Amino acid sequence: MKMRAAVLEEFGEPLAVQEVELAEPRAGEVLVRLHACGVCHTDLYTASGADPSGYAPAVLGHEGAGVVEAVGPDVGSLAPGDHVVTLFSPQCRECIHCLDPRTNLCLAIREEQNKGHLPDGTTRISRDGEEIRSFMGCSTFAEYTVMPEIALAKVSPEAPFEHACLFACGLSTGLGAAINTAAVRPGSTCAVFGAGMVGLGAVAGCRLQGAERIICVDLSPQRLELARGQGATDLLEGGEGTVERILEMTGGFGADYTFEATGNVAVMRQAVEAARMGWGLCTVAGVAGRGETLDVVPRLLITGRRIAGSSFGGVKGRDQVPALVDRYLSGEIDLHPFVTHRLGLDEINRGFELMEAQDGIRSVIEFA
Ligand SMILES: NC(=O)c1ccc[n+]([C@@H]2O[C@H](COP(=O)([O-])OP(=O)(O)OC[C@H]3O[C@@H](n4cnc5c(N)ncnc54)[C@H](O)[C@@H]3O)[C@@H](O)[C@H]2O)c1
Ligand SMILES: [Zn+2]
Ligand SMILES: [Zn+2]
Numbered sequence: 001m002k003m004r005a006a007v008l009e010e011f012g013e014p015l016a017v018q019e020v021e022l023a024e025p026r027a028g029e030v031l032v033r034l035h036a037c038g039v040c041h042t043d044l045y046t047a048s049g050a051d052p053s054g055y056a057p058a059v060l061g062h063e064g065a066g067v068v069e070a071v072g073p074d075v076g077s078l079a080p081g082d083h084v085v086t087l088f089s090p091q092c093r094e095c096i097h098c099l100d101p102r103t104n105l106c107l108a109i110r111e112e113q114n115k116g117h118l119p120d121g122t123t124r125i126s127r128d129g130e131e132i133r134s135f136m137g138c139s140t141f142a143e144y145t146v147m148p149e150i151a152l153a154k155v156s157p158e159a160p161f162e163h164a165c166l167f168a169c170g171l172s173t174g175l176g177a178a179i180n181t182a183a184v185r186p187g188s189t190c191a192v193f194g195a196g197m198v199g200l201g202a203v204a205g206c207r208l209q210g211a212e213r214i215i216c217v218d219l220s221p222q223r224l225e226l227a228r229g230q231g232a233t234d235l236l237e238g239g240e241g242t243v244e245r246i247l248e249m250t251g252g253f254g255a256d257y258t259f260e261a262t263g264n265v266a267v268m269r270q271a272v273e274a275a276r277m278g279w280g281l282c283t284v285a286g287v288a289g290r291g292e293t294l295d296v297v298p299r300l301l302i303t304g305r306r307i308a309g310s311s312f313g314g315v316k317g318r319d320q321v322p323a324l325v326d327r328y329l330s331g332e333i334d335l336h337p338f339v340t341h342r343l344g345l346d347e348i349n350r351g352f353e354l355m356e357a358q359d360g361i362r363s364v365i366e367f368a
Pocket of ligand 3: 090091092093094095096097098105106107108
């Protein structure tokens with residue numbers, strides 16, 4: 001079938017919206033009609049050419065929500081009409097990692113996904129016979145996508161698509177960092193560094209876990225106000241001296257849990273240093289630049305602080321994304337402030353511009 005898609009032709013160039021060919025779903029695959037898709041830093045990072053593992057031509061986008069249109073052979077868990085959220089982090093429910101509660105890093109399709117292929121090593125998108133690769137296994141800057149069944153979470157049809165798509169990446173990452181990775185205990189003091197989609201999700205996750213005090217640190221006063229809306233009790237403008245201020249606010253000890261959601265290694269260090277001696281746990285969600293390292297004085301670890309990393313918030317997508325969406329539907333999380341711009345697919349490059357200008361939290365592409 002023919003569909004419109006935003007194609008990355010050359011790194012550093014705007015995406016080109018055009019008609020491409022999409023093949024039928026094969027065994028274990030599903031055809032999804034997209035209704036909404038968030039524009040994320042990772043898309044921009046790849047489009048700019050900064051990501052050394054990027055490839056072109058490719059259809060970017062990985063924060064999709066839509067409806068199953070058709071299923072290929074051997075698909076058992078999804079049927080036409082189901083509402084789904086795309087998962088760049090799949091869940092096969094069979095590999096050694098899927099069977100272990102300690103991790104969400106499914107091993108089933110990693111290699112082919114990293115090459116821009118579907119699990120059988122081929123692509124479904126093409127143009128005049130030339131293959132166009134998929135991105136993060138999703139390629140959701142398009143009217144339709146074909147994805148593996150194991151990379152789709154079936155969610156409540158009551159969730160509006162523009163909110164459901166937020167669960168595909170940053171929001172679940174932040175919520176999960178607090179709920180899964182850190183497993184914040186009720187009554188705790190938390191400090192969240194960064195108030196973008198991931199950091200705001202972490203603030204909400206700390207609140208849902210029953211944290212008593214949530215300190216949020218960011219450079220932008222507007223973003224700090226959004227953090228207040230998600231449950232932050234103390235707002236701090238970041239920069240030098242942030243660790244000292246958090247120590248002062250916590251009787252000299254530091255926070256029980258800290259979260260880093262900026263991608264800046266200097267802030268990661270602050271997040272480690274602001275964690276409490278004895279049991280403070282620092283959860284790192286930000287993605288640092290290639291080759292950058294985290295500088296930590298080992299004594300901080302010997303005296304009881306720990307550091308954990310979190311990919312997609314430790315969320316096992318097919319099991320947990322639907323549950324998170326249900327918590328949103330029951331009124332536990334307010335997502336209205338996160339969708340700041342609604343754009344058509346043709347305006348995709350405007351979405352990148354808004355993100356570079358830090359204008360709003362999420363631009364969402366809506367499909368007619
Ligand atoms: N681990 C994962 O699975 C995963 C998933 C999605 C995103 N990420 C990563 O998480 C990070 C955050 O993503 P996002 O979408 O929320 O980004 P974002 O750019 O929207 O938010 C980052 C925030 O950090 C703030 N910031 C910058 N410097 C700061 C400082 N010195 N002190 C305090 N705050 C500071 C910015 O003002 C901004 O509000 C990125 O590195 C992204 O790549 C990781
Ligand atoms: Zn993303
Ligand atoms: Zn698996």
